[in-house]
Amino acid sequence: MLLDVFTTRQSVREYSAKPVEREKIASCIEAARLAPSACNSQPWKIIVIDEPALRNRVAGALHDAVMKGNRFALDVPVLVAVVAERSNFTATVGGLLKRKPFAWIDAAIAAEHFCLQAAAEGLGTCMIGWFSEGKVKKLLGIPRLRRVPLMLTLGYPATAHLRNKVRKPVEEMSGFNRYSGIR
Numbered sequence: 504m505l506l507d508v509f510t511t512r513q514s515v516r517e518y519s520a521k522p523v524e525r526e527k528i529a530s531c532i533e534a535a536r537l538a539p540s541a542c543n544s545q546p547w548k549i550i551v552i553d554e555p556a557l558r559n560r561v562a563g564a565l566h567d568a569v570m571k572g573n574r575f576a577l578d579v580p581v582l583v584a585v586v587a588e589r590s591n592f593t594a595t596v597g598g599l600l601k602r603k604p605f606a607w608i609d610a611a612i613a614a615e616h617f618c619l620q621a622a623a624e625g626l627g628t629c630m631i632g633w634f635s636e637g638k639v640k641k642l643l644g645i646p647r648l649r650r651v652p653l654m655l656t657l658g659y660p661a662t663a664h665l666r667n668k669v670r671k672p673v674e675e676m677s678g679f680n681r682y683s684g685i686r
């Protein structure tokens with residue numbers, strides 16, 4: 504059941520040193536490739552960083568004095584940069600008219616596809632939104648005009664422990680037929 508995958512996916516911040524097989528990474532990339540996008544624009548590029556020296560340098564860009572918590576990335580087997588590319592013409596015009604950042608929405612959906620496939624493969628991931636985008640772009644040769652909405656960590660979790668999911672109750676986050684519950 505797909506819901507089982509949603510339940511087992513959790514942000515993993517402690518990894519085993521076991522290398523991640525390229526075939527498993529390829530299946531995660533394929534999951535991202537199949538993601539939906541505005542006007543089928545597919546405005547993302549997934550850059551996998553598994554070369555140890557480069558990975559260590561990129562990991563160094565994922566934490567700073569404010570976000571010390573992201574230091575866990577220093578011990579992650581694989582890092583992934585999710586690059587937001589330019590949307591195609593129709594999605595760009597649509598996004599401007601409707602004031603919606605379709606490229607970022609699309610890239611985030613692709614990132615979640617990647618993470619869910621990773622969970623199905625027994626791998627752990629964590630999305631990272633707080634990092635030095637400038638340093639990451641420089642290290643990976645990402646063009647100046649591109650943006651990097653998210654980095655992902657990827658590897659085998661150090662433990663099989665599943666944390667309790669802390670989530671809003673269903674009646675607070677959903678409803679039928681009308682918006683309710685303004686607070």
Ligand SMILES: Cc1cc2nc3c(=O)[nH]c(=O)nc-3n(C[C@H](O)[C@H](O)[C@H](O)COP(=O)(O)O)c2cc1C
Nearest residue numbers: 512513514515516572573629630631632633634668
């Ligand atoms: C857009 C986004 C940015 C995030 N940035 C970070 C981050 O910089 N560091 C981190 O440790 N976790 C980060 N997370 C992970 C969230 O903290 C996590 O998804 C949330 O607490 C729910 O926990 P779960 O993923 O284990 O279900 C991010 C998640 C998202 C979706």
